[in-house]
Structure formats: structure tokens, C-alpha cells
Amino acid sequence: MLSRPKWTIAVALVLLVTACGQPAKPSSSGVGDTEVATGGRLFATADAETAKLGSDAAPGVFPRTVKHSLGETKLEKKPSRVVVLDSGELDAVLSLGLTPVGMATTAGQSGVPSYLADRVKTVQTVGEINNLNxxxxxxxxxxxxLGSKLRANDLYPQLSAIAPTVFSIRPGFPWKExxxxxADALGLETQADTVLNDYQKRVNEVKQGIKGTPKISLLRFLSGNIRLYGNLSFIGVILKDVGLARPANQDINELAAQISxxxxxQADADWIFYSSYGAGPSPDEKAVTSSGLWTALGAVKAGHAIPVNDEVWFLGLGPVGAMKVLDDLKKHLA
Incomplete structure (x- = not known):
């Protein structure tokens, strides 16, 4: 596999040659989509800024320097004792075949996304995502x-004093980047390409089986906060990859919009997928879904309002969770 800068140049040359006589393809997300169809990669990335991060080293070769959101970190050898500070890093590391030695817990139902629970029984906890020990x-x-600037920016000096530390910019919609x-930090670049190519192949299968052109609404109940999720979210990227349309109020380059x-x-669409953050249905979810306003929605009348696992759809933030979302989409829409 080509290193990232050389690969970028190669893609640019290919595009220059093949674009003759063709109009330029605009970015549909507004955040710098990069179609990756060379070098064995089949998937697209969603965030140009995040895609600039990583290492120039040959796959699996150490020592290497990894550029990340808070600078550069040198890794003298292939890491084997990894601590992850969020569910996205946990999912990503597991997807690449490595079990971390430590993980931060979430505010989900059991402290770790339930779909990963069987794989982390021996992993030590290091506090909560927002209260690290x-x-x-x-x-x-x-x-x-491994963590992110958004979650633990202020702790980076202390963390990097403990061990080499690599931070993404943010969790969520740039989950592929x-x-x-x-993978760059772990020297597992080839494995990452395989994992994300498998995701894209599954996307293509699900897309082919979807009936019609349904519009999908993403509704999430948090404590005192009801959100409609937009394009700059983990699940928003997956829906876009599958080619599923969104209501205008959710077809936005934002994480989410708040409603009362x-x-x-405002949550109505052909299909509504909804969940509550934390353990069990929230008081707001119970109040809304038992109201006349809810039963009057077109999706509800059609039997198309589907409760989903919050820990998969909104806390997964990695390849394993993404594949489970695709399973749900195929189950309900195919």
C-alpha cells in the first residue's frame, strides 16, 4: 500500500487523466469527500481534515512518527499494550484484531457498548470517558x-507523559478516518483497509436490496434533550454511504438539531429509527411515544418507527458497530 501522501498524489494524477471531458464531481457532504478506489481501497472518507492525519511509514514498519490532532508522536516499536479512551477507539482496535489492556467506560447500559461486551471481559477499566483515572x-x-482531542484535550500532557499518545480530532462522523x-499507530494499515473494504462491500449489498427511495429520520432521546441527527454523525455517514435520503431538517452538515x-x-419521515441514551427508555422517550402526537406521525401509522440499540447506532463509532447498523438497515428496509 502506498504511504498516505504518495497515495494522495497518485489519486490526483488518476483523477486528472480520467476527468478529461467530464464535469467535476461535487462533494455531496460539504466536508471534503474523497472517493478511494485505488490502491485496493473501495471506501470513501468523509472528513478531509481528519484524513490528513497518520503516518508516512511503510505498512507495519517501526519506528514511525504519527501525525495527529495535537502534534506528532514517535513510536519506536509496534504497540501491544494499548489503552483506549472512547468507544470509537475500542471498536476500531478490536476490529483490527487487537484487544486493549485498558478502556474508558461509557454512560451506556453497562459501561461498554453491549455489542462489544463479550470481547472485553478481561480488559481493565480506567475510569469514565469524561472522568479518566x-x-x-x-x-x-x-x-x-488512543483518544480524541474533543474528549480529552486538557489531559493530553499527562497522558503523553505516561505513554505515546495519539489523538483524533473528534469521534463520530470521521469514524473511517x-x-x-x-491503524497507523498500530502498524495495522493493511488490516484496516480490509476491514473498511468489507464494510463498503456490505454497504453495496444493502443498497441493492432497499425497496424504493425512503427518507430516514434519526431520533435520539437524551436527558432533557431530543435530537434529530444530521450528516456529521456516525450514523449519518452510514446512511449517506447506503444512499438513503434524509428529511430536509436532518440533511444538514451538523451533528444534530434539537427539538422539543x-x-x-419534525421527526416524521418514511422511517424513524429512534433510541435513548443510557440505560433503558428515557422519560422523554416514554412521554413522546405514548402521546397522540407520536401516534399521528406517518411513520408510526405505517409501522415504520423502529427502536434501535443506542449503543450500536450512536455509541458504536467504529467498523464493528457500523456493520451491525447495516444489518439493521437490511432487516427493516430490504
Whole structure:
């Protein structure tokens, strides 16, 4: 596989040659989509800024320097004792065939996304995502710490003093780029390409089986907060990859838009997929889904309002979770 800068140049040359007589293809997301169909890659990336991060080293070769959101980190050897600070890094590391020695817990139902629970029974916890235990991390003697600037920016100096630390810019919609960054830090670039190519192949299968052109609404209940999720979200990227349309109020280059219980009509579409953050249906979900406003929605009347696993659809943030979302989409829409 070509290193990232050389690969970028190669793609540019291919596009220059093949674009003669053809109009330029605009970015449909507004965030710098890059179609990757060379070098064995079949998938598209969603965030040009995040895609700039990574290493120039040949696959699997150490030492290497990894460019990330807070600078550059040198790794003298292939890491084996990895601590992950969010569910996205956890999913990505597991998808590449490595089990971390430590992980931060989430506010989900069991502290770790349930779909990953069986794979992390022996992994030590190092506090919560927003309340990390630096002493616990130190005791694990890690040789790599993976997290994000959005989650743990202020702790980067302390973390990098414990072990080499690589931070993405943010979790969520750049989940494919984040997986590639994790792979660069681990020297598992080839494995990452395989994982993401498998995802894209599954996307293509699901896309072919979808009936019609349904519009999909993403509704999530948080504590005192009801959100409609937009394009700059983990699930928003997956829906776009599958080619599923969104209502105008969700076809936005934002993470989400907030609505009130009284305006739940704004969540209507051909299909509504909804969940609550945390353990069990939230009070807001219970109140909304038992109301007359809810039963009047077209999707509800059609039996197309589907509760989904929040820990997969909104907390997964990595390839394993993405594949499970595709399974759900095929189940309901094919």
C-alpha cells in the first residue's frame, strides 16, 4: 500500500487523466469527500481534515512518527499494550484484531457498548470517558494511548507523559478516518483497509436490496434533550454511504438539531429509527411515544418507527458497530 501522501498524489494524477471531458464531481457532504478506489481501497472518507492525519511509514514498519490532532508522536516499536479512551477507539482496535489492556467506560447500559461486551471481559477499566483515572492508566504500563482531542484535550500532557499518545480530532462522523489513524499507530494499515473494504462491500449489498427511495429520520432521546441527527454523525455517514435520503431538517452538515416534545412532528419521515441514551427508555422517550402526537406521525401509522440499540447506532463509532447498523438497515428496509 502506498504511504498516505504518495497515495494522495497518485489519486490526483488518476483523477486528472480520467476527468478529461467530464464535469467535476461535487462533494455531496460539504466536508471534503474523497472517493478511494485505488490502491485496493473501495471506501470513501468523509472528513478531509481528519484524513490528513497518520503516518508516512511503510505498512507495519517501526519506528514511525504519527501525525495527529495535537502534534506528532514517535513510536519506536509496534504497540501491544494499548489503552483506549472512547468507544470509537475500542471498536476500531478490536476490529483490527487487537484487544486493549485498558478502556474508558461509557454512560451506556453497562459501561461498554453491549455489542462489544463479550470481547472485553478481561480488559481493565480506567475510569469514565469524561472522568479518566490517570493512576489506573499508569499501572497498566501502556505503550500506546488512543483518544480524541474533543474528549480529552486538557489531559493530553499527562497522558503523553505516561505513554505515546495519539489523538483524533473528534469521534463520530470521521469514524473511517479515525480507524485509519488507529491503524497507523498500530502498524495495522493493511488490516484496516480490509476491514473498511468489507464494510463498503456490505454497504453495496444493502443498497441493492432497499425497496424504493425512503427518507430516514434519526431520533435520539437524551436527558432533557431530543435530537434529530444530521450528516456529521456516525450514523449519518452510514446512511449517506447506503444512499438513503434524509428529511430536509436532518440533511444538514451538523451533528444534530434539537427539538422539543411538542414538535415531535419534525421527526416524521418514511422511517424513524429512534433510541435513548443510557440505560433503558428515557422519560422523554416514554412521554413522546405514548402521546397522540407520536401516534399521528406517518411513520408510526405505517409501522415504520423502529427502536434501535443506542449503543450500536450512536455509541458504536467504529467498523464493528457500523456493520451491525447495516444489518439493521437490511432487516427493516430490504
Amino acid at each position: 490517570l493512576e489506573a492508566i499508569t499501572k497498566l504500563n501502556p505503550d500506546l494511548i 479515525n480507524t485509519l489513524l488507529v 416534545k411538542e414538535r415531535i412532528d
